[in-house]
Amino acid sequence: MAFLVNGNEIFKDARKNHYAVGAYNTNNLEWTRALITGAKETRTPLLIQVSTGAAKYMGGYKLVRDLILNEMDSMDVDIPVILNLDHGTFEAAKECIALGYSSVMFDGHALPVEENLAKTKEIVKLAHERGISVEAEIGKIGENQGGGELASVEDAIRFAEAGVDKLACGIGNIHGVYPEGWEGLNFERLKEIADAVDTPLVLHGGSGIPQDQIKKAISLGISKININTEFQLAFQKATREYIEAGKDLDKSSKGYDPRKLLRAGTDAITASMKEMISWMGTRSVDDKISKVVFDEASLNEE
DSSP: OOOOOOOHHHHHHHHHHTOOEEEEEOOSHHHHHHHHHHHHHHTOOEEEEEEHHHHHHHTOHHHHHHHHHHHHHHTTOOSOEEEEEEEEOHHHHHHHHHHTOSEEEEOOTTSOHHHHHHHHHHHHHHHHTTTOEEEEEESBOEETTOOOBOOOHHHHHHHHHTTOSEEEEOSSOEESSOOTTOOOOOHHHHHHHHHHOOSOEEESOOTTSOHHHHHHHHHTTEEEEEESHHHHHHHHHHHHHHHHTTGGGOTTTTTTOHHHHTHHHHHHHHHHHHHHHHHHTOOOTTSHHHHHHHHHHTTSOO
16 A cells, blocks of 8 residues: 655755755646656655645645545555645645545745744644655745745744744745746855855745756755746647648648546656756656665655
């Protein structure tokens, strides 16, 4: 029977040894299978996460949990899998804790910092009682090409002391497509935060950031990189090419069958994921050094 891990030891190891683990959003059945396939073929740990919007589209947080566990069973998964709530509200985080997600992100960045900290502490207490990992956000990640707000070193220290397991920091990163003229990541602030706390740091809005900047961010303490838009664009491109080639019109091969229509996009997600894993330096579960870390992580069974 499939089970989830909280990933804390994995991300601590990533921070210590300067590599990163991708955090990939799922949007449907095909996305889920594409991500599991990519992790199996690279023999790397998988953090699969769901946003509030995607969970609503798919049928709710429970359905997402059940889908992932059932796919893990049917695909004979033998790698560590972490199921994370991405950018959850206070109530969503509590719901996912009750459902047995192995990791939750409580995103209180829109609240006054004292309220964000107080609610984060509540989520940490509830989650840690059940062996569940917690991610928090400080500063503000930019949205849809808009600017964000730099995280402060003081807030990083306070949230780390509150017991969060992973800390997402606003360092000039943006959700969605990056605009022309984007100034890049603020490495000075990232280094200041990394020097102040040992907590694994998270880079949101990883899609579209130049590879050299991501590698530098990893060297400075980024241990988890969130990816969604990049895979959506890969899916869109491959699906469009399938249709523009007229393959969906081939009745003799049933090219109109949704299983075939969606396959091109699904395979594109897996290919993009595998390429990304290759340069993030994510350790294989078969690596002798990693075996201890991943075996320890597997003890955090639901």
